[in-house]
Amino acid sequence: MNKKDIPFFAETLNKMFPDAKTELYYNNEFQLLIAILMSAQTTDKQVNKVNKIFFEKFKIPEDWIKIWVEKIKNYIKSISFFNNKSENIVKTCKILVSEYNCIIPKTIEELIKLPWVWIKTAKVFLAVTLDAPYIWVDTHVHRVLNRLGFVKTKTPLETDKKISNYFTKQDHSKLHNTLVLFGRYHCTARKPKCETCVFKEKCKYFKNKK
Ligand code: SF4
Known part of the structure; x- marks a missing residue:
């Protein structure tokens, strides 16, 4: 597949997944950001399992900074890198309280200043909350785009860089939810x-397999 196949590709995925949206569980933008942070190197399913209980108690940044980090670690211990994630989530909450009045910033530049928020995290957050034209290049998306022949890359990071020029903003908007599900x-x-x-x-x- 190449550039000229993108409209057909996007349209077909749209038909396959007409109600595509993030599968992460959350009730507000703050919880969405935390769920995305937690989901690094972990499945959405595992994160949701924890958060369906956890988010009942922790709804806003202040809820997190009132309790001991060790207690948070204990809550999310079934999630990979729970030590680092707990510590950085608390740091992020402190910044959100002291510098942003608990309102999550809405630019990549501001978001990536928060601990444990990488460009990928920021893009997912903005794609979900503002429908911003970013594709979340996780391992699934990286694999699909390589298999189809849109890119020839070795890592999700490399794929992310490549598609930012290869796909238009409009393509990104159309594909950001459906591609992950595909x-x-x-x-x-x-x-x-x-x-x-x-x-x-x-x-x-497929052609190589044949
Ligand atoms: S690898 Fe198979 S399932 Fe994936 S896009 Fe190609 S033909 Fe479809």
Whole structure:
């Protein structure tokens, strides 16, 4: 697949996942940011399992800074890197309280100044809250775009850089939710559903497999 196939690709994914949205559980923007932070190197499913209970108690930044970090660690210990995540989440909450009056900033530049918030995190947050034109290049998206032949890259970071010039802003808007779901449920890492895939005739991976 190449650039000229992008409209067909985006339109097809839209039909496959008409109600696509983030699968992370949250009740407000603050909880969304925390859920995205927690989801690094962990599945959304695992994060949701913890947060469906945890977010009942922790709704706003002040809730987090009132309790001991050790207690937070204990709550989220089933999530990878829970030590680092707990400490950095508390630091982030302190900054949100002291510098932003608990209102989450809405620019990449401000968001990435918060501890443990990387560009990827900021882009996901803005894509979900403002429908900003960013694609969340996680391992699924990286795999799909390489298999189809849109990019030839070794890491999600490299893919992210490549597509920022390759795909237009409009493409990013159309693809940011559907692409993740396509990688998660259709073009899966171990058993991609190639035989029933509408893209198979144009897919580099499928052609090589044949
Ligand atoms: S043909 Fe297979 S590898 Fe290619 S996009 Fe479809 S599911 Fe993925």
